[in-house]
Structure formats: structure tokens, C-alpha cells
């Protein structure tokens with residue numbers, strides 16, 4: 115192996131992406147520096163229009179982060195004390211954090227062992243149990259498109275309707291993904307996005323958005339985003355927050371959107387190369403039928419945690435980065451354990467020990483991908 119083969123591979127290569135986007139990105143940033151409308155400048159509205167158009171949603175409200183997007187949507191529904199919000203035990207912490215911030219309780223649901231998405235049968239059982247216990251009022255379901263693949267939206271919509279629950283789509287990891295040939299973004303009453311730098315469409319700082327087809331809800335989200343303001347700036351109609359997206363972030367995202375379709379195609383190619391090269395040594399991602407992932411994360415499953423940890427150490431030696439999403443299911447997190455009723459979540463618990471994410475950003479070359487595959491397949495020792 116020559117020295118070029120040991121050049122470290124980046125888990126996420128924002129510098130290479132920046133170099134590639136180059137002048138387009140600078141021009142967008144310079145335009146903001148020229149007009150100085152750093153808060154709610156014209157780029158914010160332009161971005162909202164482009165994002166709504168991308169998924170065919172009627173409305174888009176750009177906000178300060180994916181977490182704040184979740185909070186604004188739940189505030190608009192009046193979710194708070196005494197309410198139960200059903201969500202997967204295997205997801206990023208923000209999904210569970212927001213109900214707690216608002217005084218509600220996250221009720222964890224286990225996930226499917228193949229797709230890692232929320233398990234609709236377990237969701238039904240959890241809703242039934244909460245109704246029978248009679249302590250919390252079931253209010254909402256949060257579906258999460260984990261790793262960029264769609265949650266079982268058809269089943270979640272049916273359950274939400276039968277149970278008269280609000281359905282929120284946490285698409286922080288899946289903007290750009292498709293289900294039944296259509297972009298995700300209209301699967302639930304409200305959809306939240308994140309533009310954290312590591313997400314498929316990432317900014318240069320925090321950012322997020324809310325998509326909806328309901329103009330009344332969109333108006334409420336806009337009010338909540340700016341301190342609950344009314345028709346004039348100094349009329350406060352409701353308790354809101356400072357949840358706006360910076361103009362500079364909108365400018366960066368607009369430049370990135372121009373190349374986003376190509377990036378998604380590249381991510382999908384890399385995933386296919388990994389599938390072919392790795393299926394004989396690990397469980398590769400099981401595709402949700404009739405969908406295309408945004409590939410926020412490409413995660414393989416090893417046979418147990420010893421095998422996973424050993425592989426991660428070997429990869430590190432070879433300059434191949436990897437990451438564990440997520441090392442703990444949420445119901446085991448110290449902050450959330452006291453709110454959990456003790457129901458075991460065997461699939462989420464097992465996944466946390468066996469999962470390993472490999473680099474999948476669009477700047478990876480075919481040679482990089484081949485090196486990752488070779489490193490994963492190399493025998494121990």
C-alpha cells in the first residue's frame with residue numbers, strides 16, 4: 115500500500131464542498147453583506163419558496179434550528195402538561211427533548227429491526243397502554259425518517275386518524291428523500307427540517323424549517339417564530355420565541371440547493387457501492403419499499419457490540435472514520451429515564467450496541483469508497 119492509500123478519509127468534508135461550490139457560495143454571502151438585512155432578509159423568503167417548491171408543500175417557514183422547528187409546531191398545537199407525545203426510542207435526542215421542554219411526556223416506541231423506523235404495531239400498543247393508564251392524554255405522534263429513509267407514513271397517518279392524534283414528521287435527516295415517487299415533506303400535518311451542517315442539506319451553523327399545507331398553521335408558526343407577534347410588530351398575541359433563521363444561513367443554503375439534487379444522486383451511488391461491497395460481512399441498510407433515501411447516514415449492523423467496537427478500532431487505524439448513531443436508546447438516557455415507564459425496547463437496545471455508520475458525503479471518490487469497503491472487509495488481526 116503506498117502512502118496515498120493512507121490519506122485520511124473525512125467523515126464529513128465541508129471544506130471540499132465549499133471549494134467545489136466556490137464562487138456561487140461567495141456571491142450569495144456577498145449579496146447579504148451588501149444589503150445588510152441580516153435578520154429576515156430577502157434570502158429567507160427565497161429559501162422558503164424554494165423548499166416549499168421542492169416538496170410541493172403550500173407553505174414553508176424557515177426557523178433557527180430543527181429543534182426549534184419541532185418546538186414551534188408543538189407550541190402551535192398547545193402541547194404541554196399532561197400530554198403524551200409518541201416517538202421512537204431510537205432517534206436523535208431533540209425529538210424527545212422538545213415535549214419535555216413544553217411540560218409534556220415523550221412516550222417511547224420501539225423500532226423495526228430491519229429499517230430502524232418506528233414500529234406501527236408497537237405504537238398502537240403504546241397508545242393503548244397510555245389510554246388504559248389514564249394519567250396522560252395522548253396528543254401527538256412524531257414520525258422520524260431515521261438516517262434519511264422514510265418512516266412508515268401510510269401506517270402512521272392511519273393510526274393518527276383512528277386515534278385522533280396530531281401527526282408531526284421530523285424530517286431532520288430526510289430532506290431530499292422520496293416515497294412513492296414523491297419528495298418527502300407532505301406526509302404529516304407539519305414537517306420539520308434541520309440544516310445543521312452534517313445533515314444532507316446543511317448550512318454553516320444552525321437552521322431549520324417547517325413545511326405544511328395548512329395556511330392557518332403556517333401563520334401561527336410565523337407568529338411563534340417572532341415572539342408571538344400579531345399584525346404589527348409590537349403586538350404580542352401569544353407567548354412565542356426568537357426562532358428566526360439568519361439571512362446568512364439562508365444565503366448559504368440557497369447556494370447549496372443548486373447542487374443538492376446531484377449530491378443526493380452521488381450519496382445514493384455510494385450507498386449502492388457499499389451495499390455490494392459489504393453485504394457479505396455485515397447487515398447493510400434494508401431499503402424501505404418504493405422509496406429513495408437522502409442518506410444522511412449509512413449504517414451497518416455487526417453481530418454484537420464486541421465485533422462493532424473491534425471494527426471501529428481497526429477502521430481508525432486505517433484512517434477510515436466511523437461513528438455510532440446512537441450509542442444509547444433514548445429511554446436509557448439519564449435525562450429521559452425518569453420519564454419512561456420501564457417498557458423494554460429490545461430492538462432499539464440491541465441496535466445501539468451493534469450499529470456503525472460509515473462516511474457517505476458527496477465528496478467521497480470511488481477510490482475512497484473502495485478503501486472503506488476494503489477496510490471493513492479486512493480480516494481481524
Ligand SMILES: *Cc1c(COP(=O)(O)O)cnc(C)c1O
Nearest residue numbers: 179180181206208286308309310
Ligand atoms: C438533527 C436532528 C434534529 C435537530 O435538529 P437541529 O437543527 O440540530 O436542532 C431533530 N431530529 C432529528 C431526528 C435530527 O437528526
